[in-house]
Structure formats: C-alpha cells, structure tokens
Amino acid sequence: MGTTLFGCCSFSWRCYRKIDRCQHASVENGISRIKACSKNGETECFSAAGLLKRRTALVFGVSLISPSVLLGFSEEGLAAVKQGLLAGRIPGLSEPDEQGWRTYRRPDEKSGGHGVGWSPIIPYAFSVPQDWEEVPVSIADLGGTEIDLRFANSKEGRLFVIVAPVLRFADNLGDNAKIELIGPPDKVISAFGPEVIGENVEGKVLSMNVTEHSGRTYYQFELEPPHVLITATAAGNRLYLFNVTANGLQWKRHYKDLKKIADSFRVV
Structure with missing residues (x-):
C-alpha cells in the first residue's frame, strides 16, 4: 500500500507541475489555457487532471487510516517517532x-x-x-x-x-x-x-x-x-x-x- 501511495503522490505532483506551467503560459500569452497546453505539447495535463482529482481523493482517503497502519509502526514505535520530532x-x-x-x-x-x-x-x-x-x-x-x-x-x-x-x-x-x-x-x-x-x-x-x-x-x-x-x-x-x-x-x-x-x- 505504501508503494502505491507514494507513486500516486509523485504522479499527481508531476501532473500538477504541468498544469501549473499551462496556466502560467495562458497568463503570459493572453490565450486560453487549453490552447497554451496544446501549443506546448502538454495536452495530457488535462486528461491527467481528472486522474489527479481521483488520486488526490485517494490520498486523502488513505490519510484517514492510522499512520501506524500505513507505515508499519507499532503504536509504541509511532510514539517514539513523534517524541523525536518534538x-x-x-x-x-x-x-x-x-x-x-x-x-x-x-x-x-x-x-x-x-x-x-x-x-x-x-x-x-x-x-x-x-x-x-x-x-x-x-x-x-x-x-x-x-x-x-x-x-x-x-x-x-x-x-x-x-x-x-x-x-x-x-x-x-x-x-x-x-x-x-x-x-x-x-x-x-x-x-x-x-x-x-x-x-x-x-x-x-x-x-x-x-x-x-x-x-x-x-x-x-x-x-x-x-x-x-x-x-x-x-x-x-x-x-x-x-x-x-x-x-x-x-x-x-x-x-x-x-x-x-x-x-x-x-x-x-
């Protein structure tokens, strides 16, 4: 589960960066975001955007699970990690x-x-x-x-x-x-x-x-x-x-x- 989660996060971040660049181009060039993406060869950002939303929802859903379950820590081990960060x-x-x-x-x-x-x-x-x-x-x-x-x-x-x-x-x-x-x-x-x-x-x-x-x-x-x-x-x-x-x-x-x-x- 941990591998899927971090892979999802990494993919979502790459896509987000592409979307961000698309938006930036539309502001600088005075044209729509869709046209800017198409011109820069990054049309896939929009097809990925829906996936980003779905995968973001998955990440938020998984975050509701106890961190000790996600990361494989016992409750005592998790307490030790928290203490180390205080x-x-x-x-x-x-x-x-x-x-x-x-x-x-x-x-x-x-x-x-x-x-x-x-x-x-x-x-x-x-x-x-x-x-x-x-x-x-x-x-x-x-x-x-x-x-x-x-x-x-x-x-x-x-x-x-x-x-x-x-x-x-x-x-x-x-x-x-x-x-x-x-x-x-x-x-x-x-x-x-x-x-x-x-x-x-x-x-x-x-x-x-x-x-x-x-x-x-x-x-x-x-x-x-x-x-x-x-x-x-x-x-x-x-x-x-x-x-x-x-x-x-x-x-x-x-x-x-x-x-x-x-x-x-x-x-x-």
Missing part, C-alpha cells in the same frame, strides 16, 4: 484538579539551554488556574533566550520563568549550584531583581522569605511597584527565577491566586 514549545499541562487548577511540568523533551556544553535544563513545575495558557516565547523578548516559558491570563496576570547560567554571577559553583552559595536573600534580589523588573530594586522589596522543599532552598520576594512575586532557586548549573506579575487592579482582585501560583514553583 522541540521548542511542548504542552506540559495536566488536567484540572477538583479546584480547577492545573500543574505544568517542563517536558523532558523540550528543547532549550544556553551555550554550548550546558547540561539539559532540570525540569520545574508549578500550578495555575485552568484558564491560564502558555504564551509563545520569542528570542526578541526582554531577557532574550533566558526566558524559558511564559503563561498568562488577560484578567488575572502573567508569569515567566528565567533560566540563567550561574556562571554569569559566580565562577566557583560547579554543576550542582545551591541558592545559598550564590548569596543571602538580600544579595540575590539586588543582583537578580533587575533581571525581572528591568530596574534597580532598591526600595521596592516589601518582603523576603526562605523556604525549603525536598532539600532545596527557595528565596521568595514580593516587590511593589511593579507588583511582582519572585521565587528563586538554583539547580545543576543554572539559576531559576519564577516571576508572577500583575497590574494594580489584577493584583487587588487576584492576589490570593497569584501568591498561590508563586508558592507552587518547584525544581523537580
């Missing part, structure tokens, strides 16, 4: 829980990384209300390729994740960095806060807290203005900055949920 933005959200919240976990297969020789990014996870959605990241964004992920809800706020090599800030942390080795909370927010808000953070830090989960330390900050919650930690050879922000009205109406999102961030 790159960049890959869905990582769970189904909503009983409270309507979903958990995002950075897929292991997602592309990313900064600089030749860097190890794969250690996955991270967080929770968002079910109506928050992933937003495509562009290398033209402020922060460039170090912004690994964006999420947003137009009524509630937005978040983004910065994943930066620790070598930007210290050269003696090795490949198993800890946030404590980078510095205490006040030093970290002074050094990395501008990465988030684009300006000096002096006088803007409302609170600083230190928490620990599964042996990893997290620094948590609240800044105002602008309204932003920052969760910082380190893992492997990278620093993670998880940032939840909103405008004044969103902050007032949805602070509880925004704080819950910020508190949910974990490197897994």
Whole structure:
C-alpha cells in the first residue's frame, strides 16, 4: 500500500507541475489555457487532471487510516517517532484538579539551554488556574533566550520563568549550584531583581522569605511597584527565577491566586 501511495503522490505532483506551467503560459500569452497546453505539447495535463482529482481523493482517503497502519509502526514505535520530532514549545499541562487548577511540568523533551556544553535544563513545575495558557516565547523578548516559558491570563496576570547560567554571577559553583552559595536573600534580589523588573530594586522589596522543599532552598520576594512575586532557586548549573506579575487592579482582585501560583514553583 505504501508503494502505491507514494507513486500516486509523485504522479499527481508531476501532473500538477504541468498544469501549473499551462496556466502560467495562458497568463503570459493572453490565450486560453487549453490552447497554451496544446501549443506546448502538454495536452495530457488535462486528461491527467481528472486522474489527479481521483488520486488526490485517494490520498486523502488513505490519510484517514492510522499512520501506524500505513507505515508499519507499532503504536509504541509511532510514539517514539513523534517524541523525536518534538522541540521548542511542548504542552506540559495536566488536567484540572477538583479546584480547577492545573500543574505544568517542563517536558523532558523540550528543547532549550544556553551555550554550548550546558547540561539539559532540570525540569520545574508549578500550578495555575485552568484558564491560564502558555504564551509563545520569542528570542526578541526582554531577557532574550533566558526566558524559558511564559503563561498568562488577560484578567488575572502573567508569569515567566528565567533560566540563567550561574556562571554569569559566580565562577566557583560547579554543576550542582545551591541558592545559598550564590548569596543571602538580600544579595540575590539586588543582583537578580533587575533581571525581572528591568530596574534597580532598591526600595521596592516589601518582603523576603526562605523556604525549603525536598532539600532545596527557595528565596521568595514580593516587590511593589511593579507588583511582582519572585521565587528563586538554583539547580545543576543554572539559576531559576519564577516571576508572577500583575497590574494594580489584577493584583487587588487576584492576589490570593497569584501568591498561590508563586508558592507552587518547584525544581523537580
């Protein structure tokens, strides 16, 4: 079946190219397509056109058959092929829980990384209300390729994740960095806060807290203005900055949920 299918596609494409040339000739010469074809000795295009339609229909019909049947893959093999093609933005959200919240976990297969020789990014996870959605990241964004992920809800706020090599800030942390080795909370927010808000953070830090989960330390900050919650930690050879922000009205109406999102961030 595979041989017939590809032979059909090849024939249809050749015929299509002939038809295309016929049409082009009719436009350039100001005569009908039939005459142009006849003049160029390509009358067979029209006799083939009907066959093209029939064979095109066959191709579309065959395409409804499971790809695993057509190509001879098992379902497991097909899954492996699909995984090999995944790159960049890959869905990582769970189904909503009983409270309507979903958990995002950075897929292991997602592309990313900064600089030749860097190890794969250690996955991270967080929770968002079910109506928050992933937003495509562009290398033209402020922060460039170090912004690994964006999420947003137009009524509630937005978040983004910065994943930066620790070598930007210290050269003696090795490949198993800890946030404590980078510095205490006040030093970290002074050094990395501008990465988030684009300006000096002096006088803007409302609170600083230190928490620990599964042996990893997290620094948590609240800044105002602008309204932003920052969760910082380190893992492997990278620093993670998880940032939840909103405008004044969103902050007032949805602070509880925004704080819950910020508190949910974990490197897994």
